[in-house]
Amino acid sequence: MRKLVSIVTVLLAPLSLVAQDAGATSVATDPMIPFYLAVALLFVVALLVIVVAVYMLQVLQILTNEEARKQAAAKGIPYVPEPSWWAKFMNTATDAVPVEKEATVMLDHNYDGIRELDNHLPPWWKWLFYVTIAFAAVYLVFYHVVDSWPLQDQEYLTEVQVAQENIKKFQAANPVDEKTVTAVADPALLAEGKKIYLENCAACHLADGGGDIGPNLTDKYWKHGGSINNVFTVVKNGVTGTNMVAWGSVLSPQMMQNVSSYVLTLQGTTPAKAKAPEGNLYEPGGASSDSVKVQAMIK
Numbered sequence: 001m002r003k004l005v006s007i008v009t010v011l012l013a014p015l016s017l018v019a020q021d022a023g024a025t026s027v028a029t030d031p032m033i034p035f036y037l038a039v040a041l042l043f044v045v046a047l048l049v050i051v052v053a054v055y056m057l058q059v060l061q062i063l064t065n066e067e068a069r070k071q072a073a074a075k076g077i078p079y080v081p082e083p084s085w086w087a088k089f090m091n092t093a094t095d096a097v098p099v100e101k102e103a104t105v106m107l108d109h110n111y112d113g114i115r116e117l118d119n120h121l122p123p124w125w126k127w128l129f130y131v132t133i134a135f136a137a138v139y140l141v142f143y144h145v146v147d148s149w150p151l152q153d154q155e156y157l158t159e160v161q162v163a164q165e166n167i168k169k170f171q172a173a174n175p176v177d178e179k180t181v182t183a184v185a186d187p188a189l190l191a192e193g194k195k196i197y198l199e200n201c202a203a204c205h206l207a208d209g210g211g212d213i214g215p216n217l218t219d220k221y222w223k224h225g226g227s228i229n230n231v232f233t234v235v236k237n238g239v240t241g242t243n244m245v246a247w248g249s250v251l252s253p254q255m256m257q258n259v260s261s262y263v264l265t266l267q268g269t270t271p272a273k274a275k276a277p278e279g280n281l282y283e284p285g286g287a288s289s290d291s292v293k294v295q296a297m298i299k
Contacts, residue, residue, distance in 0.1 A: 093124040176253035181232040184261045193262030196255055201263075204243055209263070210271025213243050215278045217266045226267075226282035231260040 065081055072079035083091070097105050102117060109116040142148045150158065171177070184190065198207060204214035215223060224234050235256050238246035247256060 094122045095120060096122075174253040176257050178229055178233045178236065181228055181253075181257050181260065183228045183264055184258060189258045190262050190265065192255070193258035193260070196251065196259040197262050200247065200251075201259070206271065206273075208271040209266035209269065210273050211275030216271070216275040217263055218269045218271050218274060219277045220267070220281055220283070221277035221279045222282045223279035226264075226284065228260055228264060231263050232256055235260055235263075 061084075068081070069079045097117070097119060105118045107116045107118050143151060184193075197205075201214075204212055205217050206212050209217035211217065215221075220226070222230065224230055224239065234244060235251075236246065236248040238244045251259070
């Protein structure tokens with residue numbers, strides 16, 4: 001009984017952890033939490049039912065064997081317990097010869113006192129071998145004869161085509177990219193960009209853009225160019241070998257456009273502790289004069 005209680009405790013422990021996590025995260029934040037809890041509860045209940053059933057079967061088997069032992073003792077005959085279903089299954093699957101009957105399969109070979117047994121291949125091995133033969137026949141017919149199922153190269157080309165279609169749909173829904181991005185001047189969009197910057201960028205560039213781990217964003221020197229296209233590209237793809245991570249999988253194209261535009265508004269400001277210039281002097285001009293345009297529009 002103690003074992004059963006211990007098993008129940010172990011099974012209920014993950015559910016309690018899930019409940020604690022659910023309490024830390026509001027349902028409004030993740031509406032799937034009730035579903036996850038329900039699935040976890042059903043899973044635990046199912047395991048409990050299985051554990052209790054196995055435990056009761058063991059108890060029943062013990063009581064049955066005890067009663068059979070008493071009846072055999074009353075009749076004065078030796079009690080030979082009936083093998084369990086698992087033992088019967090293993091005997092059928094392995095076709096092993098009992099130790100007391102090894103003499104029936106012992107060969108005449110003798111190697112320094114070591115005798116060889118003429119055991120057959122286990123039935124489970126032969127069944128598995130037959131299954132592989134059947135699988136090979138089905139594979140040959142459906143993949144190479146009638147061409148009903150696609151081969152690996154065909155599956156790859158199909159997946160590539162699906163991915164390209166998804167890219168086109170994504171680009172149609174999110175037209176902003178490195179080539180089409182433009183600096184926004186809407187105060188609401190710049191406010192959103194500032195919020196994104198403070199939440200994700202200020203840790204390395206400081207809240208005023210003066211630079212810490214990352215470079216100073218308020219001067220005219222840039223490592224990768226100072227146009228809106230350059231800033232957007234760095235925000236999206238990051239910089240290999242540096243602390244600048246890629247935000248393309250975290251932020252939407254519009255969000256990256258907003259934060260990139262906000263970064264350009266930091267040009268010419270005076271941070272409290274400005275980091276020394278890094279990179280090359282960038283002079284905006286022509287199609288790349290986004291920082292000047294943005295400054296002019298927000299002043």
